[in-house]
Amino acid sequence: MSRARTGKPTKVLVYRHAGVTRTTHWINVLALSFLLLSGLQIFNAHPALYWGAKSVFAHPWLAMDPAERAGQPVGVTIIFGHQFTTTGLFGWSGKGQGEPRGFPAWATVPTYRDLADGRRWHFFFAWLFVINGFVYLAMSLITRHIQRDLWPKGWQLKPAHVWHEVVTHAQLKFPKGEEARTYNILQKGAYLGVILVLLPLMLGTGLTMSPGFDSAAPWLLDLFGGRQSARSIHFISAWLIVSFVIVHLVMVVASGTWNNIRSMVTGRYAIEVDTAAPAAPANDAAGEVA
Structure with a gap:
């Protein structure tokens, strides 16, 4: 059923997040929460880094x-x-x-001091996180989500455009209408940084700290500069991910808490469109969000 073209903005729901994306997102929330808390329990066994x-x-x-x-x-x-x-x-x-x-x-998880239990919690959710990540990555490549929605376009990398996005976000001004369907350069940079840099670093340094895995892949110790360096990089990467999550949550609240949560639960996201011009088809919306 079509609306009359009054020229006034009206809200419409677009399909923004696929089912696989929504499922892997919430599994990530669970896994990362327990990975952080159990990781701090493990850190407490020797609270120093070298x-x-x-x-x-x-x-x-x-x-x-x-x-x-x-x-x-x-x-x-x-x-x-x-x-x-x-x-x-x-x-x-x-x-x-x-x-x-x-x-x-x-x-910490558990709240009492117990390295063995902390390691059990950590390893369980680490494997859950890795499997979930591979599912997300595989589906993103199959559906071309990364290439289509996350990879920056040439014009987005121009310094003037990047600076414009930094200024508007600092002022808490967010895209409206058709612009809200796609990711801006700051979102793309943040998501790709986590997916392609921080998460591989977390996985690689985590495996490097395992003596058993080092015997199978001794080159990891050379790659990360030794087990203690790997532990330090693991710790720093974890807190960079925490920083990303904090900024992500701030942006969720600032740009519309209910609208963002609904989109990650039902897949539907409300945008304002000018009814004087036809809106783009719903399947042109940004496909998924990590």
């Missing part, structure tokens, strides 16, 4: 240690030689008198 093949205990680039000041226990975080008091958050936390911990109990 570069190279071995741990040089006297020279960590990051450490969360307990200390004593004026007869009282405190938490101290060391970053590249600079010390910060972080009692209650890093180094020393917990109920009552507290205890020495890298990250606090509320930020």
Whole structure:
């Protein structure tokens, strides 16, 4: 049923996210949440990071240690030689008198200190995440989602256009109408950075930290500069992904919480179109979102 062309903007629903995309997205939310929390439990077994093949205990680039000041226990975080008091958050936390911990109990799975259980949780959700990722990647290549929707067009890479997108996003101004159907250059850069850089780094460094896998692929140790370097890169990559998620959630809220959540649950996304001109077919909408 067609609408009268009044020339006034009206909202229409377009099909934005395929079923596979929506399913893998929510599995990613679950898997990444448990990977982060169980990863912090594993980190707490030795809350310090180094570069190279071995741990040089006297020279960590990051450490969360307990200390004593004026007869009282405190938490101290060391970053590249600079010390910060972080009692209650890093180094020393917990109920009552507290205890020495890298990250606090509320930020780890399980909440109690148990490296073995933390590793079980981590490995289970790591494999779930990897399998889910391969399903998403395979379907994206089959449907040409990456090539069609995520790969930047030449005009989008021009400095003037990139700067324009940075300014408009900083002002929380978002595309309307037909422009809302497709990804902008900032979205494409962020998604491709996660899919093609951060996630492979997480997988590669995670495997490098496994002595069993190193025996089968010793070249991984050389690739990442040693097991301790791999551990540091793994940690940094994890927090870059967390940063991506935080920015992603801020943009979801700023651009319309309900509209974005509905699109990732039902696949339908509302856009404003000028009824004086026919809207593009629904199947021309951006296909999927990671």
